[in-house]
Amino acid sequence: MSGLRLFNTKGGVTEVMPRLAEAEADVQGLVEANMETLLGVRFLASEYVIDCPDGGRIDSLGLDENNAPVVIEYKRGTSAGVINQGLYYMAWLTAHKDAFRALVRDRLGASAASQVLWSAPRLICVAGDFTRYDVHAVREYRRSIDLVRYRYFGNDHIGLEAVASVTGHSASAGRARRHTAGLPTARRQSGAMAELAEAVDEALLGLGDGVTRVRRKQYVAYQRLRNFACVCPPQQTKLLVNLKADPKKVDLVPGFTRDVTGLGHHGTGDLEVQLRRERDLERAQELFRASYAAA
CATH class of the missing domain: 3.90.1150 (Aspartate Aminotransferase, domain 1)
Incomplete structure (x- = not known):
């Protein structure tokens, strides 16, 4: 868990206790509604259904400031499977570039679709926490992965902390x-x-x-x-x-x-x-x- 502590200094000093979201969908909804402000990523789609035998839905799809494709997966608490799940979706994405370009063209226009940076696709995992094994694992993958820990503070604040960021070795x-x-x-x-x-x-x-x-x-x-x-x-x-x-x-x-x-x-x-x-x-x-x- 993060070592960050937040205090309210009005009328003395009172600690504002961190908490997890009531449901995973609460975090996803907040990030998707404010994705560019929170993550520097332009929102493209939510619960994107992928066309493959095993099926699946990508929580969020986006395009970052450098026009790199971004897969975002969320977990309310700690989940050992979120990284592997995200990597599975990234593999599908890079194998179906035309589908992604069509999505970008529909949402952001032809110019953005023509400039997609396929050499640097990213996976962002937003979760309540990560284990030390998660942090070690992302350094072993040849992919660009960001692990982001969230915490709500009271009713009006959310904190995002980059636990690990790794650049893919393309x-x-x-x-x-x-x-x-x-x-x-x-x-x-x-x-x-x-x-x-x-x-x-x-x-x-x-x-x-x-x-x-x-x-x-x-x-x-x-x-x-x-x-x-x-x-x-x-x-x-x-x-x-x-x-x-x-x-x-x-x-x-x-x-x-x-x-x-x-x-x-x-x-x-x-x-x-x-x-x-x-x-x-x-x-x-x-x-x-x-x-x-x-x-």
Whole structure:
């Protein structure tokens, strides 16, 4: 069980005791109604019936910020079978790509359907708790899996805690590890930009446990449950990083930080950080941490 304790400080200090949902459907309904806010995933379908001899229903289907397919399974308490059940549905999904594309086209349009990222499908398991064996098991699978523990606090609050997040070892992920943050190889960059890209990658991955990296053609996303940074391929003299930090809460510095809300840009996040040299990265560390905390 999570070690988090919540206290109400009005009129003294009173602990707000955590509790499980009355029914699994309560958690599923709340997440589906607020999926983009809670998980950074666009909702596609609930109780999706799969066409196979053994039958089955996927609790929730979605598309994340990087256009990767997402299977979401829920359990009210602790269940040893939720991961294997989710992996079964992921296998069906990747074998029936046309059916998923048709669903995306119906819900989100043809443009989204044409950009589905099949190299990085995700499984998110939302449950009351997980065992240490669950946490160990997800590290053994060659799939992208997030284990998310929930707790209700009183009548008005719910907490979500990422217990474990693992990136699948797909071919594209391997390329991302061999090439700095999935960006063009150092031979195609200037030496300074190559070193800066390596330093940015190390800084973002080092912000905490459970940071995963997803490579797209236009950017590389760094995420917990949600993206918190997107790094674009380096230009001749600078590297652009888009963060989830609120631009309105940042003292913007011309030539270093910019509010790109409403402007066309690659990746997610409305705060653009422009890095030209190592000392710019040092200045950006606090912004990186704020964006990580907000994801």
